[in-house]
Amino acid sequence: MKAKLGVSALVLLFLGGLWLVAAPFVVGYQPRGAAYVDATVNDLWIGGSIAMLSFASLVIYAADALRELSRRGKHADT
Amino acid sequence: MIRKFVGAVTASLAALAGLWLMVAPFALGTQAETGDWTDTTRSEFFTGLGVAVVGAAGTIAFALAIHADLVARGLVEVKRREPEPSPEPVPAAAPQTSSAELATLLAPLVEALREDLNNNPRPNGKGSPVGVEENR
Structure with missing residues (x-):
């Protein structure tokens, strides 16, 4: 139950990271065609990092859970 | 358990990034010190x-999951508070026997001792202690 809550937090963080990457263009503080302002650069770096990290954590979590499942299946066969 | 540890580290890093x-x-310096907040700041x-907030919640959730995992494997003992021992009931005081009742109880014994001493006097010739008591 607690781990599921943590996984839900990771999913929310991934979505938040995606929002941070899109925010400068959606909110409109980054003019189209102009050089990136400081806020845009900050949001892109932080948002991209959060999204990548949380996605990698979700993949690791899923892979480890699958490995445990397959191990249980092997034990059940023998 | 490693997946929960990875999740806890990621969530804590995200919490720091949020701060x-x-x-x-x-x-x-994109927000002026005076004046309303801009859209960027908001x-x-x-x-x-x-x-x-989400990062902190995720960190706590994964930490609790790791703790529960360790407890399930027997690597961490959960300290349970033992209930306070209830005070043992004090036994009721034995009913006090009055000295008169005691004398009544011991009278046959004293009488038997006196008779025994009178019938079999001590070899050293001294009087019986009961007699001494009587002379007092």
């Missing part, structure tokens, strides 16, 4: 607040 997002407009501050 940075909250102060970034002021640290980078977006970054509230997004950072959400990321920080």
Whole structure:
């Protein structure tokens, strides 16, 4: 139950990271065609990092859970 | 358990990033010290607040899951508070026997001893202690 809550937090963080990457263009503080302002650069770096990290954590979590499942299946066969 | 540890580390890093997002407009100088907050500041501050809260919640959730895992494997003992021992009931005081009742109880014994001493006097010729008592 607690781990599921943590996984839900990771999913929310991934979505938040995606929002941070899109925010400068959606909110409109980054003019189209102009050089990136400081806020845009900050949001892109932080948002991209959060999204990548949380996605990698979700993949690791899923892979480890699958490995445990397959191990249980092997034990059940023998 | 390693997956929960990875999740806890990621969530804690995200919480730190959220805190940075909250102060970034002021640290980078994109928000004037006086005046209303701009759209940029509002977006970054509230997004950072959400990321920080969710990251902290995720960190706590994964930490609790790791703790539960360790307890299930027997690597960590849970200290349970033992209930306070209830005070043992004090046994009721034995009914006090009065000295008159005691004398009544012991009278046959004293009488038997006296008779025994009178019938079999001591070889050293001294009088019986009962007699001594009587002379007092």
